[in-house]
Amino acid sequence: MPISSVSLARLLRLGAALLVCAALAACGARVTLFSATTESEANEMLSTLLDAGIHAEKTVAKEGVSISVDGDQVARSLDILRSRGLPRERFDGMGQIFKKEGLVSSPLEERARYIYALSQELTNTLSQMDGVLAARVHVVLPERGGVGEAATPSTAAVFIKHQVGYNLDALQPQIRRLVTHAIPGLTEDRVSIVLVSAQPASASGAANPPALSSVLGFKVDSGSASSLWAVLGLLVLLVLALGGGLGYVLWRYVLQDAPQAKSGPSASGGRGT
Numbered sequence: 001m002p003i004s005s006v007s008l009a010r011l012l013r014l015g016a017a018l019l020v021c022a023a024l025a026a027c028g029a030r031v032t033l034f035s036a037t038t039e040s041e042a043n044e045m046l047s048t049l050l051d052a053g054i055h056a057e058k059t060v061a062k063e064g065v066s067i068s069v070d071g072d073q074v075a076r077s078l079d080i081l082r083s084r085g086l087p088r089e090r091f092d093g094m095g096q097i098f099k100k101e102g103l104v105s106s107p108l109e110e111r112a113r114y115i116y117a118l119s120q121e122l123t124n125t126l127s128q129m130d131g132v133l134a135a136r137v138h139v140v141l142p143e144r145g146g147v148g149e150a151a152t153p154s155t156a157a158v159f160i161k162h163q164v165g166y167n168l169d170a171l172q173p174q175i176r177r178l179v180t181h182a183i184p185g186l187t188e189d190r191v192s193i194v195l196v197s198a199q200p201a202s203a204s205g206a207a208n209p210p211a212l213s214s215v216l217g218f219k220v221d222s223g224s225a226s227s228l229w230a231v232l233g234l235l236v237l238l239v240l241a242l243g244g245g246l247g248y249v250l251w252r253y254v255l256q257d258a259p260q261a262k263s264g265p266s267a268s269g270g271r272g273t
Contacts, residue, residue, distance in 0.1 A: 001147055030057070031074050034087055035066035042067055044084050052080050083198065084163070085133030115139050122182055126158070126175065133164030135159065139183060154186040158193045168195050 031038035034045065042058050043067040049056035054073050059066045069077045081087070106114075119137045126135040136159040156179050162168050168175075176191045 011024075013105075029071045030068045031071050032068045032075060033074070035064060036069070037065050037087060039065055041065075041087055043204060045081060047082050049077055050084060052076075053081070053212075071254070085161075088127065089134070093104060093238050111141075115141055118183060122179060125178065129160075129168070129171070131162045131168065132160055133163060134161040137179065141183070151185075154183055155190045156183055156186055156192075158191065159196070160194070161196045161198055164197055164199070190192055 034042075045067050046056050048110045049067070049069065049163060054069055054077055056067055056077070064094050087171065113201050122137040123135050126132060126137065137164075138157040138159075140155045142154060157178060160168060160175075172195075175193055176188050176268050179191050180186050215221050256271075
């Protein structure tokens with residue numbers, strides 16, 4: 001029974017869909033780690049991932065800059081970026097904190113904004129130091145007492161988490177002096193500083209990146225190269241099988257039935273005469 005052109009078109013579309021699905025399965029899906037970041041921040045994260053042997057890509061769009069990696073490298077990429085304190089925390093400036101949103105602000109709101117602004121500005125300054133992964137500054141300002149009451153002195157607590165190999169103990173006098181001069185009524189003996197050295201769980205993996213192998217011009221982990229070759233082999237076999245099946249359909253239902261269709265009218269005409 002000859003196959004119709006509609007059925008043949010459906011078979012061809014089904015074969016094309018299977019080829020597309022196989023190609024998508026063979027190619028590792030990429031996952032976006034971060035998006036809408038600044039250009040400098042994206043370059044810093046891209047450089048860190050590439051130095052660790054991870055195939056990362058940067059994409060620039062209208063919404064901002066995004067960083068993407070292979071799906072099987074997401075967990076390791078996040079661990080490496082976290083150990084380097086990336087992406088860095090964004091801080092609000094004085095202009096953003098004291099932005100007027102209403103007609104009248106209460107003294108309590110103004111005081112809370114002022115303390116928060118001091119903390120943010122100091123935290124942002126300390127985060128610029130080499131080796132600092134995270135910084136926090138907690139400021140306590142006393143309320144104005146009544147006449148004749150003793151004023152409570154201001155206090156500040158500084159927390160800094162830094163990378164391994166950086167000695168920030170020698171910088172404690174400078175840090176204490178910086179905080180003291182930035183907060184009114186604060187003395188150096190009222191400033192406490194806590195320095196913590198980071199101990200990332202994946203430090204060994206970041207220091208010794210895995211060896212890379214080349215597969216059809218793409219750099220992949222040596223442990224994943226054999227699996228990728230196996231997937232590519234299965235894809236080739238699938239393409240060959242699909243091509244053979246389509247060729248058989250064309251030969252069986254189109255090419256063989258075409259002579260019969262042509263000889264049919266002539267044979268019936270001969271019998272009639």
